[in-house]
Amino acid sequence: MGICALGKHLLTAIHQSFPGRTGEATTRKRKKELSPEEFRKRKKIDDDIPQPEERAAFFTLLEDEHIQSFLARDSCLKISDKYLLAMVLTYFRRANLRTEEYRTYFFPSLFLANQFEEEELFRWEIYPWALGLMWMIEKEQLHHLRNQMLIRMGFKAWVDRETCDLIMAQDPDHCAWKRERKVHHSWAIRQCRRDDVDFTIKGPWITPAPCFLCNTILLPCQEE
Numbered sequence: 102m103g104i105c106a107l108g109k110h111l112l113t114a115i116h117q118s119f120p121g122r123t124g125e126a127t128t129r130k131r132k133k134e135l136s137p138e139e140f141r142k143r144k145k146i147d148d149d150i151p152q153p154e155e156r157a158a159f160f161t162l163l164e165d166e167h168i169q170s171f172l173a174r175d176s177c178l179k180i181s182d183k184y185l186l187a188m189v190l191t192y193f194r195r196a197n198l199r200t201e202e203y204r205t206y207f208f209p210s211l212f213l214a215n216q217f218e219e220e221e222l223f224r225w226e227i228y229p230w231a232l233g234l235m236w237m238i239e240k241e242q243l244h245h246l247r248n249q250m251l252i253r254m255g256f257k258a259w260v261d262r263e264t265c266d267l268i269m270a271q272d273p274d275h276c277a278w279k280r281e282r283k284v285h286h287s288w289a290i291r292q293c294r295r296d297d298v299d300f301t302i303k304g305p306w307i308t309p310a311p312c313f314l315c316n317t318i319l320l321p322c323q324e325e
């Protein structure tokens with residue numbers, strides 16, 4: 102028996118003795134185990150679902166006093182509902198941000214998420230919260246940071262609902278994921294019947310009038 106024939110003989114013997122231990126058999130098994138749908142979902146999780154330390158850093162950011170005030174003022178959840186916040190966290194991961202960069206890019210990322218998902222211009226309310234008193238002449242700063250985010254995540258700004266749901270399912274009890282927008286502020290209601298089209302930018306300095314539809318201003322982590 103030549104060397105090649107001997108090698109082939111040995112390989113066959115190994116296959117027969119340890120069918121689950123060889124690379125070929127393991128690959129076949131993996132392919133059998135994961136359906137295309139499961140494979141797609143696994144890839145999505147690997148790509149977009151933040152690691153525990155990333156989620157923890159994001160939740161710590163939401164406890165920042167200024168951001169807490171912003172979230173509380175957006176009591177109707179028009180610009181910071183749970184899906185928009187989950188998009189921001191997805192952006193952070195896609196852009197491979199360091200956790201110490203999260204604060205810098207929070208408002209620009211939220212602005213971008215609103216640009217992608219919302220038809221109304223409520224996102225303009227983000228300017229004064231991000232830029233302070235001089236927001237009118239410094240708007241380009243926010244646009245610049247938003248553009249940087251877009252570049253860093255390869256212009257992949259679209260986040261589907263399934264990804265948001267998967268992210269929220271990692272920490273289902275966190276108050277950020279309880280920010281469910283009411284149907285009367287959603288596009289399920291025709292624009293002519295909605296009451297939120299009369300919009301002015303208020304910033305941190307002007308307390309908004311209570312919304313008679315929601316009837317109360319919720320604190321950011323207040324249970325509904």
Ligand SMILES: [Zn+2]
Pocket residue numbers: 176177286312313314315316
């Ligand atoms: Zn409302």
